[in-house]
Amino acid sequence: MTKGIQQTLERYFHHQTFRPNQQEIIETIVCGRDVLAVMATGGGKSLCYQLPALMLDGMTIVISPLIALMKDQVDALSNQGVTVETLNSLQTYDERQRVEREMREGKIRILYVSPERAVTQAFSATLAGCKVALFAVDEAHCISMWGHQFRPEYREIKHLRERFPGVPFAAFTATATQRVREDITSELRLKDPAEFIGSFDRRNLRYAAFSEPNAQVRMQKIISFVAAHKDDPGIIYCFSRASTEELAERLRKVHIMANPYHAGLPTPERSRVQEGFLNNSIRVICATVAFGMGIDKPDVRYVIHAHMPKDIESYYQETGRAGRDGKPGECLLFYSAGDRRKIENMLVREFADKKKAEIAREKLDQMYAYCTAGSCRRQLLLSYFDEEIKACENCDVCGDRQVKKIIPAGSPAKMILAGAKEVDGILTTPEFISFLLGLERAKTVRLQLNTHPYFGAAKGREREELEREVSRLLREGKLLLEGTTVRKLCFPK
């Protein structure tokens, strides 16, 4: 079998060797066992179902939510002489009829189908007349509320399993925590799946995060960075459509070929920007999260988040677009307590469902903990995906360890103000004082503030003295209390 796999690899994909885990996953699928594979973006997961599809007897059904991505894969395989088709809602009735006829005639090797289509009665009725060899479920984290892109129709995929119990299932995802993996297994009714979990560690990426509450200063810092990396392709993720446009315009003023990209732009314009970025006539994309799905540009040298992201999974996936060629990539993130409040307000509007809102809140907390943490960024990111590593020496925290932030000596007021700036808007006064005194509280642990350089900065001082100082600074307006139910200590803007 190994020989057959190797030959198929060389013949259709023109590679000599596999990337980590690929061969084991393929062998397991070819043997007919269910598989759950977690592979980092750019780890080559599509090969893991395409290659078995070429070896198995019958048709492979690939359920994938990304129509744009499907198109690329369909074209690439068709050029290799493989009969690949898609079924999705953008097709005309006649086109769908033709594809369904060819399915029944056994002419199709791989069928890409959108989840909406895959879960219809009509689709399983058509499949009943076909020889199906494998179901491959891509972006499988969409099945879980704990994933960052929950799609309810994914939950219906299990009916395909019930209707075709003898056909193996292979589920793939680029990001999955323990909880999401359990959801995938139970919701897809996977039978004793072989689990493959690839490493998420991308050693060539350097992570850094900066607290910057002032929007103008933040923009200036981003522009300086981009100007210093003029010839490098980069992606800058912004919070809103308006901010993508503003930033792109400011970059163009300093002669950097930057374009905005967001869901509000007409499709031809979006295609033009994508094309321009791929062929390097556009250097920098200022985008909302709408950009990047299914785009494979190997030489992106940096990904900047001009605004704090809402969860670690999205952040990890977005930064994963840098350095796919294995050469160094920079991942810079700007954040503030204000960013966090903005997202919190957005979540309240977005989620009427209490449970979902709670999950989103918890994820936001984890993201903020990542931003403010005083320990290795890579370690934190990977621990989120249950992977343990040693401190990396390739992030701002590891790099700055020698020049660790110098906590202002002298008056306690100075130290309080500097400390308050660090944890702006997230702690109440008593929590803040405990933080300065280095006392572990549930909240400081949850937000991982116990690893922050300011944690314990006032060790040895009296609580009363700090309380007096904070009250005085509040009276003088040098600090504020904000919030309706719980009043948090804030820095005046």
Ligand SMILES: [Zn+2]
């Ligand atoms: Zn590090």
